[in-house]
Amino acid sequence: MIEMKDFSFRYASGKRNALNNLNLTIEDGDFVGIIGNSGAGKTTLTYAINGIVPHHYKGDFYGAVTVNGLDTVDSSPEQIAAHVGSVFQDVDAQMVASMVEDELLFGLENFSVPREEIEGRVAEALEQTGISALRHRDLDTLSGGQKQKVAIAAILALRPRIILLDEPTGELDPQSSEQIYSLLARLNREHGTTIIAVEQKIGLLCRYVKKLLVLEKGEVMLHGPVREVLESSGRMEESGIHVPRIVSLHKELSGLGLVHSSAPVSMDEAETMVREALQ
Amino acid sequence: MKGVLNYIPGQTVLHRLDPRTKLILSLMICVASFLSGRVSFLIGLLALNLLLGAAGHVLPQVLRILKGMAKACAVMFILQVLFIQQGNPYFEVIGIRITDFGVRTAYMVVLRLLDATIPLSLMLMVTRLTDLSNALVVHWHLPYQYAFTITTALHFIPVFFSDMQVISEAQLARGVDFDTRNPFRRFALMAPLSVPLLVSSVKKTEQAAIAVELRGFNLRTRTSAYKVTRMAGADWAALALGAALIALSVLMNTL
Ligand SMILES: Nc1ncnc2c1ncn2[C@@H]1O[C@H](COP(=O)(O)OP(=O)(O)OP(=O)(O)O)[C@@H](O)[C@H]1O
Ligand SMILES: [Mg+2]
Numbered sequence: 001m002i003e004m005k006d007f008s009f010r011y012a013s014g015k016r017n018a019l020n021n022l023n024l025t026i027e028d029g030d031f032v033g034i035i036g037n038s039g040a041g042k043t044t045l046t047y048a049i050n051g052i053v054p055h056h057y058k059g060d061f062y063g064a065v066t067v068n069g070l071d072t073v074d075s076s077p078e079q080i081a082a083h084v085g086s087v088f089q090d091v092d093a094q095m096v097a098s099m100v101e102d103e104l105l106f107g108l109e110n111f112s113v114p115r116e117e118i119e120g121r122v123a124e125a126l127e128q129t130g131i132s133a134l135r136h137r138d139l140d141t142l143s144g145g146q147k148q149k150v151a152i153a154a155i156l157a158l159r160p161r162i163i164l165l166d167e168p169t170g171e172l173d174p175q176s177s178e179q180i181y182s183l184l185a186r187l188n189r190e191h192g193t194t195i196i197a198v199e200q201k202i203g204l205l206c207r208y209v210k211k212l213l214v215l216e217k218g219e220v221m222l223h224g225p226v227r228e229v230l231e232s233s234g235r236m237e238e239s240g241i242h243v244p245r246i247v248s249l250h251k252e253l254s255g256l257g258l259v260h261s262s263a264p265v266s267m268d269e270a271e272t273m274v275r276e277a278l279q
Numbered sequence: 280m281k282g283v284l285n286y287i288p289g290q291t292v293l294h295r296l297d298p299r300t301k302l303i304l305s306l307m308i309c310v311a312s313f314l315s316g317r318v319s320f321l322i323g324l325l326a327l328n329l330l331l332g333a334a335g336h337v338l339p340q341v342l343r344i345l346k347g348m349a350k351a352c353a354v355m356f357i358l359q360v361l362f363i364q365q366g367n368p369y370f371e372v373i374g375i376r377i378t379d380f381g382v383r384t385a386y387m388v389v390l391r392l393l394d395a396t397i398p399l400s401l402m403l404m405v406t407r408l409t410d411l412s413n414a415l416v417v418h419w420h421l422p423y424q425y426a427f428t429i430t431t432a433l434h435f436i437p438v439f440f441s442d443m444q445v446i447s448e449a450q451l452a453r454g455v456d457f458d459t460r461n462p463f464r465r466f467a468l469m470a471p472l473s474v475p476l477l478v479s480s481v482k483k484t485e486q487a488a489i490a491v492e493l494r495g496f497n498l499r500t501r502t503s504a505y506k507v508t509r510m511a512g513a514d515w516a517a518l519a520l521g522a523a524l525i526a527l528s529v530l531m532n533t534l
Binding site: 050051052056077078081086088089090092093094095096097098099102105106107108109110111112115118138140154158 | 285286288407408409427431434438483484486487489490491492493494495496497498499503504505506
């Protein structure tokens with residue numbers, strides 16, 4: 001569980017708080033999508049969870065952030081990393097090895113996972129991400145989507161209870177993006193792994209996550225189950241945050257009195273909505 | 280650059296040798312070529328280099344390097360021939376004597392240059408950089424942080440060049456011609472691009488440092504490595520070959 005109490009953070013070189021007075025709880029087993037405009041503080045929020053703030057980026061830190069009971073200020077980044085695995089936006093920048101297998105071994109070796117456990121963990125992480133066939137391939141020869149899966153597998157091998165991803169599909173085509181999120185949804189469903197993902201593509205996000213967290217100028221504007229948050233799509237649009245097209249369509253149709261159901265989240269629901277409107 | 284010094288995956292005997300063996304053997308070949316004063320030995324060494332390239336299934340790449348070095352070799356050759364004035368002259372033009380000694384020294388220098396460059400590049404073609412650095416850390420106690428810094432830097436060079444490629448292509452599409460022959464003009468065109476590129480590289484490196492820290496980089500010790508290479512029969516045989524080459528080169532000098 002992640003808890004933030006009256007948490008604010010201002011970068012040492014920042015003019016205002018990048019995050020301002022957050023009170024926030026993320027439960028075990030949640031699948032949370034974080035959205036917000038550029039500069040809203042999404043990346044900083046992920047940094048506050050994995051301890052990069054305040055350990056790597058210094059600044060004014062107010063309030064408290066705890067991850068599975070660990071106070072992030074008092075714990076080392078490595079201690080926090082045992083609970084939270086982080087996947088970064090730039091896939092190439094986080095790769096350390098030249099071969100897939102070695103990329104997975106890196107973290108396992110560093111955290112002194114017992115030798116006899118290592119083979120099992122590597123095989124399992126590759127299996128879960130569906131890239132067992134790529135095990136002995138060189139990273140240079142992989143596509144963007146495959147590399148992203150390797151990055152996720154390298155984190156999975158460490159078996160964190162929480163996985164944090166910052167725009168994991170930023171450089172991927174729609175099909176690979178879809179694959180990454182269905183993979184994350186499966187990990188969440190089958191292993192109860194808590195997943196927190198920053199994402200620009202809100203339509204994609206809404207199809208997979210359980211909860212949405214909308215950030216605006218360093219503060220939480222909305223946080224709750226996808227459906228509830230989308231009820232307030234008007235507020236999001238006012239702030240210039242994209243909402244899924246099916247949700248804006250729903251708003252227009254209900255404005256015209258053509259539909260009375262709540263906003264659709266999936267394509268099936270959108271179809272039902274359109275049918276209702278056409279009747 | 281690309282494709283010449285890169286690792287080329289494979290399962291040949293050379294690929295499977297211990298990285299330490301490959302490093303030492305290639306250095307031994309260099310030493311043998313520097314010690315030798317015999318043209319026949321140097322030519323034999325060149326043949327051996329090509330043979331090794333064939334054994335590692337990287338002969339085309341080795342030949343590409345040879346081709347790439349041809350110009351430099353030609354220049355070296357001509358300079359040596361013109362500057363060395365000792366020995367018996369073949370003929371003389373405008374006061375410069377072309378001597379037998381000058382010509383002999385010239386092709387010795389060129390052969391040595393080739394004999395010394397190929398083994399090292401060959402080694403990089405059949406050895407993963409991470410395997411090499413792991414072996415050096417585990418067995419030779421090279422501090423891991425240094426080894427990691429070096430391999431990462433080398434890892435970023437192709438990334439940097441491909442970014443550069445993308446940007447120059449974008450500029451090309453806007454009508455900027457980088458293929459100008461004038462080096463000053465070329466530099467003037469490239470310089471403004473390097474700044475944003477450098478900034479993004481620094482950002483990348485910072486993100487890389489953070490990512491690596493969260494994966495326990497600072498906890499790593501010499502004994503962390505899971506795969507530890509061991510010297511096998513083939514390794515000792517390769518080292519014996521290297522020693523024999525050095526002995527032979529010295530022996531041939533005294534004959
Ligand atoms: N290293 C830093 N030093 C100083 N200020 C920073 C730093 N990183 C971010 N900021 C500032 O903090 C605020 C939040 O930035 P953050 O990167 O968290 O936003 P974001 O929501 O991730 O944006 P984007 O969608 O562009 O990635 C911004 O005003 C930004 O300028
Ligand atoms: Mg960001």
